[in-house]
Amino acid sequence: MVTIEINGIKVEAEQGQMLIEAADKAGIAIPRFCYHKNLSIAANCRMCLVEVEKAPKPIPACATPVTDGMVVNTRSTKALAAQKAVMEFLLINHPLDCPVCDQGGECDLQDFSIGYGGDSSQYAELKRVVRDKDIGPLISTELTRCIHCTRCVRFGQEIAGMRELGATGRGEWMEIGTYIEKSVNSELSGNIIDLCPVGALTSKVSRFNYRVWELSSNDSIGAHDCVGSNSNVQVKSGEIKRVIGRENENINDQWISDRDRYSFEGLASDERLGKPLIKKDGEWQEVSWDDALQFAVNGLKAVSDKTQIGSICSPSVTTEEMYLLQKMMRGIGCDNIDHRLRQTDFSGDAQDPAFLGLGMAVADIAKQQAALLIGSNIRKEQPILGHQLRQASLKGAQLSFVNSVRYDFIFAVAQDFIIAPKDFFNELKSLAKAALDKSSADAPDGLAALVASAKVSEAHQACIEQLASAENSIVMLGTIAQSMPDYAALRMLASYIAEATHSTLSYLTPGANTSAAYLTGVLPTASETQGLNTQAMLADGLKAYVLYGVESDYDIENPAQVHNALSKADFVVLMNAYVTDAIKENADVILPISAITEASGTLINVAGNWQSFAAVSKAYEQSKPGWKVLRVMGNLFDIDGFDYQSSEEIINELKASNAVKDDQSETSKASNQVIWACPADSSADSTGLQRIAELPIYRVDAVTRRATALNLTEDAQVEFAKVNSQLASQLKLDDKQTVTAKQGDNTVEITLSIDDSIADNCVYLPAGINAAASLCGGFDTIELISTSNTTNVAE
Known part of the structure; x- marks a missing residue:
């Protein structure tokens, strides 16, 4: 640590820290445009010029490391003159179109021009005009406004891993553009809108739909993958206008995926369900909520054998909804409840941990020195985790993959094993044999015989060596692997590889709330009287089904099997925010539940973070929060304990039962390790495609x-x-x-x-x-x- 003086104030700073960072930590404001704490230093806007004692001229605070005894003045006559000169220079070509600019009201250039701008300009010539570029359906450009801070360029290269934007020309003729008029296709591209300090890059989705002072801001959570990215949802008259990133260094830094940013458009779909529907004599009728709920309850009561009812729940609904759904189903005597929509191999259920998770914090992914990912396109499945893995790669981490597609990752890949899904087991046997050969520990029962015939290549040996020699390493099972017919056997071998190389076994789970599904008991194995899993429910052809937040044609692994099971059932209850002709074909009653942004709730991410949020937009027509619908159904079934008045009461009850404190459950490195039981050799001999x-x-x-x-x-x-x-x-x-x-x-x-x-x-x-x-x-x-x-x- 060193001691410096800024504006007469003594400040402690780390040796080598940039002056602007030390000032920010001390709460001393220095204007800036190009500097951003999560990007490299460019020092090209010069707005942060400050006076440093003994320096011959003002120097940029963003690119000047502190030294012991440094004396700095950010508000001296010399510093202010330099900052005002830079502001005048930036305004020479900037258009005066604030009234029609979407950045108006939150523009850094507007704000700093008040403090550092003049009341007249020495520049009388015509301003330059830059032709706008079409860079895709998400981002709108007004490049005449660009001040060449290059934040967007650096973001693409350093964070998104795709240098899609770049600069051509010099001086005032410099222009930001894409390579040969290409679109910007990164799954994180929308973050450049938040980074842009002026109105050069704005959202094409919400262009000219609001003024920033008309928006109410609400903290929320991304609900489209297992990361739980923190976001801020901004609303006008009850309608979502935009979603921006919210900083959380333990989860998503301050970035969000385009999926979390733009998916709100789907809330305005023509297929939203606004009123309860029941089918009578083959015809659909709109009815009141009371009639629809009573109809649904009566239909389920009519099934005398409650083991002939199956409930299939989306892994992305809130924790409160999951808890009440399983409580209601078990209250009527049914244990057939599951959230695993795409899993087909359930033979390893007894090996499941308390919940499938990373076994570490999300931010710790960036600290890994080696990783083996099995059946995962992590870049598209969980874009923020892909970003964290890229940060690990930039620090030298060795990353290996077992996949059936050679994906275009945004980081270097050490070993890439590209094989058919049916060959995954053999590939993991080879990796397990390489791990066994390297390990000094005794082989678990049956492993040596299982892997005896496996062929070990130099690539297998290199992968195991990288995992074993790393101080921090991880073996991840992706969502693709979890859908495979021999998932239990794959997991067992992956667990051994992790144990033998002293790595953490991790799961990249489907949906936004899979961890909560385990903790709330949305599993057939969660009670002593075990029920049927998703696959068994559909294969056995039950008499009644309750589908919660599920679109049968798209969300479940075998759509043909789902259609066959539902078409033969006597009674089908669907609770969803959307309705389609395919849904209507097999349902008997459809209850409109609110979308996740229209109700309060809690999501538990793959690292075990419990994150609650409030409703941010108005409910669509007569749709109701799912937990309220389930509460009323529980009362109609005369089940005790359904007297909740708020979603907070539900989550507090669940936390108490799980001994959770401070809004975060505990995860441990060992919690995901699987107790060894030698799998049967599932090597496939099939010759078909x-x-x-x-x-x-x-x-x-x-x-x-x-x-x-x-x-x-x-x-x-x-x-x-x-x-x-x-x-x-x-x-x-x-x-x-x-x-x-x-x-x-x-x-x-x-x-x-x-x-x-x-x-x-x-x-x-x-x-x-x-x-x-x-x-x-x-x-x-x-x-x-x-x-x-x-x-x-x-x-």
């Missing part, structure tokens, strides 16, 4: 699927199948050709794309898309049949 059913980034839930702007992005163009060129040649198929994809008796016509990032003998056909809504399991065998017509993918 295998489908790869990854869930695309903008198809993860009902709100995101209906977000207009997000679905215009490049990442949203997923209505096609992919095979590599070798398989295409073998099947005599051409790029952009329309083919028939067949699983069992179900077929669909879809455009084919040839992509050599796909593993051999595999067909990449995503889940959650329209084309897959009638197909079978995501990792089942699949056929491709040529048709005569061709379709241009771009069209």
Whole structure:
């Protein structure tokens, strides 16, 4: 530590710390445009010029490290003259269009011009004009306003990992643009809007829809992945106008994904359900809430054997809703309740920890020195975790992947094992054997025999060596791996690899609230009388179903199986914020529950952080918060303990039962380790083509699927199948050709794309898309049949 003096005030600062950081810590304001604490130092705006004793001229505070005894003055005559000169220079070409600028009222240039600007200009020439560029459906440009701070350029290179924006020209002719007029496609791109200190980059989604002083700001939580990014939702007249990042260094720094930023558009979809519906004599009727609730309760009461009722819950609804749903179902005598919509292998249920999680804080991902990710496209599944992993990579971390697609990651990959899903078990056997050879500990029972025939390559050995030699390392099971038919066996081997290399076993869970589903008991194994899991409920064909927050065509692993089970059921209750013709086909009563931004609640992220939030927007028509609907249904069933008056009462009851204090449950490195039980050899001998059913980034839930702007992005163009060129040649198929994809008796016509990032003998056909809504399991065998017509993918 060193001692410096700023404006006559003694300040303690760290040796080597920049002067502007020391001033900020001491609460001394220094104007700035280009400086940002999470970006590299550019020192190109010069607005932070200050006077330093013995320095011949003012120097930039953002690029000047402190030294012991330094004397600084930020408000001296020399400093103020320099700052005012810079402000005059910046205003030479800046347009005077504040009345029509979306940044008006929160513009740094406006604010600083009041303190450092003059009342007249020496510049009489015409101002420059810069042609605006179309950089995609999310961000609008007004580049004449640009002051060349380059925050957006540095963000793309340093945080997003994609240098999509850059500068050409010099001086006043410098322009910010994209490479050969390309769009900006990063999944974190919207953060450059928050970073821009002027109105050069604004939201295309909410352009000219508000003035900033008309907005009310509300802290909230991102509800589209397991990270729980902190955000601020801004509302006008009860309608969400924009979402911006909110700083939380333990979770998301101050960044949010485009999915969290723009998905609110889906709340205004034409498919929102505004009134309760019941089906009578095959016709849908709008009814009152009282009638609809009584109809739903009577229908479930009519099922004499309550073990013939199944409840399937979304992993993204609030903790309060999960808790009351399982409490209601068990109150009527039914333990068939589950949230695992895409999992098909439940043989390892007994090995589950208290909840699936990272085993560490989100921010600790950036501190790992080595990682092995199994079945994960982390960049698109959980963009903020992808960012954290990139920060680890920039510090030298060695990252390895076992996947069926060679994904375009934003960081260096040490080893990339690209194989068909059916070969994952063999690949993990090879890694386990490499770990066994390196470990000095005795082999667990049966492991040596299991891996005896496994072939270990130099890449396998290198991966294990990197994990074992790292001080902090992690083995992650991604959401793709958790959907595979041999998930339990994969997890067992992954657990051994983690243990043998002294790594943390982690889970990247689907949905926004999977951890809460475990803690609240939305599992068939959560009571002594074990019920049926999702797969068993649908395979057995029960008499009644309660679907909560679930769209059956898109959210569950095998849509064909779901349709078959629901169509044969006597009674189906659906509680959702949306309604479609496909939903109406199999339901008997549909209850409109509020979207997550329209009700208070709590989400528990993958690191165990309990994060509560209030309603931020008005409810759609007659929709009601889900916890209130469940509370009334519990009363109609005459179940004790359904007298809650607020969501806070519910969450406090749950916290008390889980001994949670200070809004955060405890996680430990050992909590995710699996007790060893040698898995059966699940090596597949199938020679048919295998489908790869990854869930695309903008198809993860009902709100995101209906977000207009997000679905215009490049990442949203997923209505096609992919095979590599070798398989295409073998099947005599051409790029952009329309083919028939067949699983069992179900077929669909879809455009084919040839992509050599796909593993051999595999067909990449995503889940959650329209084309897959009638197909079978995501990792089942699949056929491709040529048709005569061709379709241009771009069209």
